[in-house]
Amino acid sequence: MNTAFEKQDRTGPVLFRTYEKGSGLKKALSMERNDILDELRESKLKGRGGAGFPTSTKWMIVAAASDSKKYVICNADEGEPGTFKDRVLLTEYPELVFEGMVIAGYTIGADEGIVYLRGEYFYMLSFLEKFLEDMRSNGLLGKNILGKDGFNFDISIRLGSGAYVCGEETALIESLEGYRGEPRNRPPFPVNTGFMGHPTIVNNVETLASVPHLIMNGGAWFCEMGTDKSTGSKLFSVSGDCDSPGVYELPWGTTIKELLKIVGAENAKAVQVGGASGICFGKKDFSRSLAYEDAATGGSIMIFNESRNMLHVLKSFMEFFVEESCGQCTPCRIGNVKLLEGVEMIERGEFTFEYIEKLKDLGRTMQVASKCGLGQTSPNPFISILENFKDEIFNPREVNEAV
Amino acid sequence: MFVHEKNAVSDFIGDLTRKYGRQRSSLLPILQEIQHKYNYVSDFAQQEVARNLDIHPVEVYSVISFYAFLYDKPRGRNIVRFCKTIVCELAGARAVAEAVKRELGIGFGETTKDGKITLEYANCIGMCDKSPAMLVNERVYSGLDPEQACKIIREIK
Ligand SMILES: Cc1cc2nc3c(=O)[nH]c(=O)nc-3n(C[C@H](O)[C@H](O)[C@H](O)COP(=O)(O)O)c2cc1C
Numbered sequence: 001m002n003t004a005f006e007k008q009d010r011t012g013p014v015l016f017r018t019y020e021k022g023s024g025l026k027k028a029l030s031m032e033r034n035d036i037l038d039e040l041r042e043s044k045l046k047g048r049g050g051a052g053f054p055t056s057t058k059w060m061i062v063a064a065a066s067d068s069k070k071y072v073i074c075n076a077d078e079g080e081p082g083t084f085k086d087r088v089l090l091t092e093y094p095e096l097v098f099e100g101m102v103i104a105g106y107t108i109g110a111d112e113g114i115v116y117l118r119g120e121y122f123y124m125l126s127f128l129e130k131f132l133e134d135m136r137s138n139g140l141l142g143k144n145i146l147g148k149d150g151f152n153f154d155i156s157i158r159l160g161s162g163a164y165v166c167g168e169e170t171a172l173i174e175s176l177e178g179y180r181g182e183p184r185n186r187p188p189f190p191v192n193t194g195f196m197g198h199p200t201i202v203n204n205v206e207t208l209a210s211v212p213h214l215i216m217n218g219g220a221w222f223c224e225m226g227t228d229k230s231t232g233s234k235l236f237s238v239s240g241d242c243d244s245p246g247v248y249e250l251p252w253g254t255t256i257k258e259l260l261k262i263v264g265a266e267n268a269k270a271v272q273v274g275g276a277s278g279i280c281f282g283k284k285d286f287s288r289s290l291a292y293e294d295a296a297t298g299g300s301i302m303i304f305n306e307s308r309n310m311l312h313v314l315k316s317f318m319e320f321f322v323e324e325s326c327g328q329c330t331p332c333r334i335g336n337v338k339l340l341e342g343v344e345m346i347e348r349g350e351f352t353f354e355y356i357e358k359l360k361d362l363g364r365t366m367q368v369a370s371k372c373g374l375g376q377t378s379p380n381p382f383i384s385i386l387e388n389f390k391d392e393i394f395n396p397r398e399v400n401e402a403v
Numbered sequence: 404m405f406v407h408e409k410n411a412v413s414d415f416i417g418d419l420t421r422k423y424g425r426q427r428s429s430l431l432p433i434l435q436e437i438q439h440k441y442n443y444v445s446d447f448a449q450q451e452v453a454r455n456l457d458i459h460p461v462e463v464y465s466v467i468s469f470y471a472f473l474y475d476k477p478r479g480r481n482i483v484r485f486c487k488t489i490v491c492e493l494a495g496a497r498a499v500a501e502a503v504k505r506e507l508g509i510g511f512g513e514t515t516k517d518g519k520i521t522l523e524y525a526n527c528i529g530m531c532d533k534s535p536a537m538l539v540n541e542r543v544y545s546g547l548d549p550e551q552a553c554k555i556i557r558e559i560k
């Protein structure tokens with residue numbers, strides 16, 4: 001019943017199209033480093049891990065740094081509830097992820113890559129190690145890669161130990177350095193002061209996996225898909241109340257409604273876009289499109305049908321944040337507890353609307369005053385669920401009568 | 404702890420230090436291997452790690468206390484981690500969890516008397532498309548129902 005390795009026939013415009021192992025890397029090594037950066041810039045590829053930072057900018061800064069030691073880190077901490085697309089890439093398309101890392105190393109002048117794999121994915125470790133070993137014997141990793149004199153690059157895998165916040169790039173680096181996974185102040189950013197103080201690019205699994213295809217087909221080709229500001233395609237991890245949960249590759253700009261149709265969930269009541277830290281949309285917003293400039297997501301789409309209690313869904317998310325906050329800064333450490341208490345007060349029917357408004361204000365304060373993305377985004381479900389489902393939550397009789 | 408047990412722990416940690424190196428960045432992999440072998444990182448092991456890496460034992464403890472998968476108290480030889488996040492919950496995880504609790508006669512956060520199994524909750528383990536899901540040590544099981552889950556648990560019992 002170990003189902004994580006079940007292969008599926010997948011098709012998609014970028015990541016799920018056919019790919020000949022080694023081809024992207026081979027082509028990249030025949031190119032000038034600057035030409036790779038140009039293709040990347042033309043593609044307008046943005047980070048797939050959630051924050052959406054332009055990948056070419058990140059790479060250019062590290063490429064331009066004069067340090068003799070640089071690192072490429074693949075963020076495989078995939079901990080956002082409802083996200084499992086990196087699991088699929090790592091188990092079914094590891095060649096894309098690893099070749100993406102090698103191409104990154106070549107482009108920025110690094111000789112070392114580290115995959116930070118979440119502890120929950122330990123079951124992939126021996127498979128991935130073996131895959132790396134095969135790459136070494138085929139000259140795709142190690143010294144003078146594919147005969148390119150002087151280009152050395154190797155990849156090691158490090159495991160997390162069950163902390164969601166370690167997916168935040170500076171917490172990840174702290175963790176790799178042997179400390180508690182507590183996010184750092186930014187700036188300085190990892191591109192300047194990263195792992196062991198050296199310039200480091202941290203990229204999501206999916207971002208890196210896009211690179212070999214981009215090299216093969218060019219930046220202009222990538223821009224043909226998606227929207228102006230969100231080019232290319234995205235992997236969506238779809239779960240919850242639908243006929244066919246799973247990972248789907250769709251162009252950016254696909255509307256929530258279109259996605260619901262594809263996965264068989266046309267009777268959905270609510271769609272949580274972006275995981276626990278994302279925003280919950282109701283029916284009136286199903287025409288919104290999935291894109292950085294509209295309903296943004298690192299890939300998590302959770303679907304809820306009419307029978308689901310949205311206050312309960314919200315409570316689950318807030319419990320998650322109370323558990324996963326690293327506790328370093330006050331807005332997040334205390335704020336999430338207060339928001340959870342608020343949800344429990346509503347559950348018990350012991351609240352005033354004035355207090356709920358105060359909590360929403362607290363949420364808005366957390367969004368600006370928290371040190372890292374966890375506390376900055378954890379109020380999102382609180383605010384959006386209490387706004388978009390207020391009838392159901394604060395006026396339940398009406399809903400009952402309608403049923 | 405008997406002297407020969409302490410010596411075995413010291414030797415093991417010495418080997419790990421040679422394997423990963425004495426730098427601070429080796430701390431997590433070393434602790435993970437100790438956890439893997441002994442199911443927790445004892446006070447003595449913490450002191451040994453600190454001595455080997457030349458850091459204060461409090462530093463070691465502070466790292467252990469941060470990570471959900473590292474323990475400073477003994478845990479069962481097998482750790483069952485049950486996803487309690489919303490998608491699994493909506494797919495019936497509660498009924499599965501209750502069944503597993505009955506089967507083992509323990510609650511979450513507890514270990515069976517014979518020290519064989521510890522039951523823990525986990526947040527989303529990335530199997531939401533095949534929920535409910537759980538991890539048993541390093542294996543992942545998905546699409547569970549109460550009966551299947553208990554069968555899997557019985558096999559390790
Ligand atoms: C609490 C928190 C958790 C995060 N978890 C992940 C994660 O699991 N995987 C990931 O790629 N990025 C995660 N990120 C985003 C990273 O900080 C970073 O933006 C990303 O790895 C950069 O890669 P990209 O530009 O390719 O997206 C997380 C951020 C926060 C604040």
Ligand code: SF4
Pocket residue numbers: 165182183324325326327328329330332333370371372373374375376
């Ligand atoms: S926002 Fe939360 S997770 Fe981030 S540093 Fe502050 S306490 Fe830690």
Ligand code: FES
Pocket residue numbers: 081082083486487488489490491492526527528529530531534535536
């Ligand atoms: S919600 Fe249980 S695996 Fe994701």
